[in-house]
Amino acid sequence: MSEFLNIASEVLRRVSHPMSANAIWRWAENEQMIPDDFAGKTPTATLRSKLSVHILRNGESSPFVRTASGKFYLRELLDSKWKPYQAARLEPPGRNEQVLVFKTELLDQAGRFQGIKKSCARLYRELLRPDKITYLPRVNAEARDDHKQIVTYVMVTSGEKLLAFKRGNYTRTDRFLRGSHCIGFGGHVVNADLTFFNNADSGVRDSAIRELSEELTLPESDRKRLPEHLELVGALNDDSSAVGRRHFAFIFRYEVASPEEWKQPQRGEKAVTELRWLDPTRPDFVMPQFEYWSQLCLRVFYAGAVRAEPWFFVRRRKAFTNLNMLCILGPVASGKTEATQVFKNDYNYSEVNSGRTLAGLLRIPPVPQTPRLEFLSKALKFIKTPTGPDRLATAMWEKAKALGQSRVLVDGIRNRATLDALRRVAGSSRLALIYIHTPADIAFDFYIEREGKPISIEEFIQIRESSVESEVVEMIEDADAVLYNWTGKPNYKQTIHAMIRDTGLHI
Known part of the structure; x- marks a missing residue:
C-alpha cells in the first residue's frame, strides 16, 4: 500500500472509530506520523482519493471500508x-474495448527475451x-496469462532532449505506467485502429499515432509529418x-518538427501531468522517479548519457536518531548482503x-544447503x-540482545507480519x-553472479514471486530510507557509505 494508506490504517487502528480523510490527516499530523518528504497543497484530498480508489479496486479484499x-x-x-x-461506483473509460493480443507461446517460438530488443523488424x-x-x-485480457496485449510506447525527442510527464491515476493505462514519471506515450492497440489500409501491422503504427495525438496537443506541422517520421526503434518484453x-x-x-513550437508542450488528456523536456545528461537526473519501462528505455537508448549510478533517498530522518536496531529489507538478489557487509565490516x-x-526454528540447514524454493515453501x-x-x-x-552490541542490524525480513511482530517485541x-x-x-544478473550457476529469467521470477517473497516489494512503503541499486558493486558500496554518513549511522 502507499504511504497515505499506511498512515490511514495506523490512525484508524489507534482511534478505533470511522473518520473522514481530513480528520485522519489532522490526527496523523498531531502524532507526527507524516514523513519529512511529504509535500503538496491538498494531502487530505489525496488521502481521500487513495482510500476511495483502493476500496473501488479491491472491494471486500480491501482492508478499508x-x-x-x-x-x-x-x-x-x-x-x-x-x-x-456502498458508494456509487464510477467506471473508468475503456473497460469494454477490444484489445489486440497474441498467444504468449508465439514469443517463445520467436525467442523470448527480458527487457528491450532493438533489432525487432x-x-x-x-x-x-x-x-x-x-x-x-x-x-478478460487483463486476467489471462496465455495472451499478451500489444501496446505502443512512443518517445518524443527534440535533439538531445526527451519529453517526460507524469501519468495520473484515472486513466486507461495499467499499473506499470500509472502514477509515475514516464517518457513513453501510448496505450493499447484496439480493434478501432484496424483499417483496410493498415492490415499489414494490424493497425499498430496507426494506434501509436492516435495515442500520441490524443495525449498531446500537436502543432499542425507535426500532425502532418507524424505518420512518415514515426520510427520503430525496439520491442519491450517484461516478465x-x-x-x-x-x-x-x-x-x-518521434523527433519534433520545430523545437521552437515545442518550447511549451501542451497535453491533450488530463491524465498527462507535469509535462516537461528532460535532459538525461544533467548531473541531477534521477532515474528512480521513472516507471520501470521508462528506466529500461533510458538505459538502452540513452546508455551513454544517463548516469545510472546508485542513489538513495531518506524519507524519515528522525527514524535514525537514538536507534536500537536497523532492518535491511528488499527482494531476492537486490544487494542486501553487500549492504550488510558494509555495515559489519566498516561500521x-x-x-x-x-x-x-x-x-534454526525449522530445524533445517539454511540456503544454499537447503534448496531455495524448498526453503521458501517451508518458510511460508x-x-x-x-x-x-x-x-x-x-x-x-x-539474538540481538545476546550480541550485547549497540549497533545491530537484521537482514532479510520478508513480510509485514514479522516486521510488526518485531516492533511489538522491541x-x-x-x-x-x-x-x-x-x-x-x-x-537477475546479480543472482546469476552470486549463485555461480545458470538459471533462466523464468526460474528467477518464480523465486522472486514465490508466496513468501510476495510482500517484500510492498514493504518499500514502510522504509525510512530507500537505496536504489543500478550498477556494479564498487559504485554501489560508495552509495551505501554516502547514505550511512547522511543518516548519521556512522556516528
Whole structure:
C-alpha cells in the first residue's frame, strides 16, 4: 500500500472509530506520523482519493471500508455499531474495448527475451501477421496469462532532449505506467485502429499515432509529418511482474518538427501531468522517479548519457536518531548482503540474519544447503501459522540482545507480519528500515553472479514471486530510507557509505 494508506490504517487502528480523510490527516499530523518528504497543497484530498480508489479496486479484499459518505474505517474492526456503506461506483473509460493480443507461446517460438530488443523488424512482422493476432475484451485480457496485449510506447525527442510527464491515476493505462514519471506515450492497440489500409501491422503504427495525438496537443506541422517520421526503434518484453507478463510493447521514436513550437508542450488528456523536456545528461537526473519501462528505455537508448549510478533517498530522518536496531529489507538478489557487509565490516554493526534464524526454528540447514524454493515453501508454511511471525521476531530479538552490541542490524525480513511482530517485541526500542530496490533485470544478473550457476529469467521470477517473497516489494512503503541499486558493486558500496554518513549511522 502507499504511504497515505499506511498512515490511514495506523490512525484508524489507534482511534478505533470511522473518520473522514481530513480528520485522519489532522490526527496523523498531531502524532507526527507524516514523513519529512511529504509535500503538496491538498494531502487530505489525496488521502481521500487513495482510500476511495483502493476500496473501488479491491472491494471486500480491501482492508478499508466506508461506513457513511466520506467516512472511512478498517474492515476488520467493523461491528454492530458500524456497517459497510456502498458508494456509487464510477467506471473508468475503456473497460469494454477490444484489445489486440497474441498467444504468449508465439514469443517463445520467436525467442523470448527480458527487457528491450532493438533489432525487432522481423519480430514486428511475425507477431503482427493477421493469422497470429486476435482481439479480446480488455477486461478478460487483463486476467489471462496465455495472451499478451500489444501496446505502443512512443518517445518524443527534440535533439538531445526527451519529453517526460507524469501519468495520473484515472486513466486507461495499467499499473506499470500509472502514477509515475514516464517518457513513453501510448496505450493499447484496439480493434478501432484496424483499417483496410493498415492490415499489414494490424493497425499498430496507426494506434501509436492516435495515442500520441490524443495525449498531446500537436502543432499542425507535426500532425502532418507524424505518420512518415514515426520510427520503430525496439520491442519491450517484461516478465518481471504479473502485469508486465500480460503486455508486449513496440517502442517508437518521434523527433519534433520545430523545437521552437515545442518550447511549451501542451497535453491533450488530463491524465498527462507535469509535462516537461528532460535532459538525461544533467548531473541531477534521477532515474528512480521513472516507471520501470521508462528506466529500461533510458538505459538502452540513452546508455551513454544517463548516469545510472546508485542513489538513495531518506524519507524519515528522525527514524535514525537514538536507534536500537536497523532492518535491511528488499527482494531476492537486490544487494542486501553487500549492504550488510558494509555495515559489519566498516561500521562495526553486528548482524542477525532472519533466514538463518528461521532455519534454526525449522530445524533445517539454511540456503544454499537447503534448496531455495524448498526453503521458501517451508518458510511460508511457518509464517502462515498463528504464532509464526511472533516466534521468528522473538528469536531475532533474543539474538540481538545476546550480541550485547549497540549497533545491530537484521537482514532479510520478508513480510509485514514479522516486521510488526518485531516492533511489538522491541517495545519502546527504536527500529529503522532501509529498503534496497534493484530492477528485476539487474537483480537477475546479480543472482546469476552470486549463485555461480545458470538459471533462466523464468526460474528467477518464480523465486522472486514465490508466496513468501510476495510482500517484500510492498514493504518499500514502510522504509525510512530507500537505496536504489543500478550498477556494479564498487559504485554501489560508495552509495551505501554516502547514505550511512547522511543518516548519521556512522556516528
